[in-house]
């Protein structure tokens with residue numbers, strides 16, 4: 624697949640989110656002029672008829688599917704029905720309508736949680752569907768696996784050029800900082816900022832602190848998404864990550880260091896740890912020609928700057 628023409632009609636589903644926002648920023652920087660976006664209020668992607676009408680009218684050439692019901696470990700385990708239903712409906716409606724409307728290429732985004740809970744590490748793409756899933760996000764993972772299958776079967780049966788990228792845990796400007804719904808990195812960043820301001824003696828960290836996680840800066844992900852859209856056409860998941868992980872305790876210590884918080888960490892064992900480790904094997908994408916470029920310290924520093932600025936904007 625050659626580079627996308629600057630005049631191509633490009634639909635970014637989920638443009639107000641962490642990932643969709645970064646993809647739009649990047650496409651605008653690259654000079655793409657015909658970006659198509661809709662908020663969930665304007666177009667509920669769970670509504671099949673509305674999605675069909677949208678695709679018939681807008682006729683996008685390319686689709687970045689970054690709309691989804693997304694959340695951290697607590698949100699996933701508290702609302703599994705919503706995570707399953709919303710994500711199944713969004714994927715089925717967008718992928719089917721993209722096929723009907725003759726979309727040239729679609730990038731479907733999944734997540735590292737599609738792999739079995741106790742799969743060998745690092746996680747290779749062909750470990751998919753080889754064992755039981757992590758319980759705290761099984762509903763979400765099943766919907767994301769269904770979306771990969773949809774892309775692959777539409778490719779096999781109809782020749783549709785639909786591909787699937789599987790990002791590891793993401794963070795960056797535009798993230799969700801709500802303490803009940805968010806992922807660990809924005810949650811700990813916010814907690815440390817507020818604890819520093821309040822001169823609080825300790826910050827609560829969920830679980831044991833021993834699970835290992837890998838973190839990719841969202842602008843690196845946007846770069847990978849454009850790379851995949853322009854250079855890769857094959858079935859199955861393609862891992863997107865850094866290939867490096869650290870424990871939640873180490874992450875908390877790093878964030879405390881960046882924020883300048885000197886208090887203690889208090890681990891709350893009543894909260895779930897989730898999967899013990901999910902480190903991506905990124906050799907497939909590396910061999911295709913892409914690697915991440917933002918180290919974790921730099922990415923956290925930039926995210927902190929964004930968080931502080933948007934929290935109290937300078938007039």
Ligand SMILES: NC(=O)C1=CN([C@@H]2O[C@H](COP(=O)(O)OP(=O)(O)OC[C@H]3O[C@@H](n4cnc5c(N)ncnc54)[C@H](OP(=O)(O)O)[C@@H]3O)[C@@H](O)[C@H]2O)C=CC1
Pocket residue numbers: 636637638639640641642643661662663664666667668669688689690691692693709713732733734735789790791792793794798799806
């Ligand atoms: N964040 C992470 O750590 C990771 C994310 N991913 C994947 O990346 C993709 C994007 O995630 P992320 O940007 O973090 O999520 P966000 O929650 O930040 O954004 C998701 C966007 O999806 C849109 N959306 C949700 N439901 C609907 C709906 N029913 N109809 C239309 N739009 C809807 C929302 O639009 P609106 O704002 O208009 O309501 C929202 O802006 C997802 O597929 C996710 O699985 C993968 C790995 C890790």
Ligand SMILES: C[C@H]1O[C@H](OP(=O)(O)OP(=O)(O)OC[C@H]2O[C@@H](n3cnc4c(=O)[nH]c(N)nc43)[C@H](O)[C@@H]2O)[C@@H](O)[C@@H](O)C1=O
Pocket residue numbers: 694695696697699734735736760763764791792793804805806807808810811827828829830834836871894895896897898
């Ligand atoms: C991207 C990924 O994200 C989710 O999986 P997860 O990686 O388990 O998610 P998480 O970021 O919420 O937690 C990571 C670890 O961190 C610990 N932790 C400590 N303190 C806080 C804390 O304050 N908040 C949160 N959320 N976690 C905390 C927490 O207990 C856990 O051990 C799924 O949505 C999954 O479907 C998915 O795709």
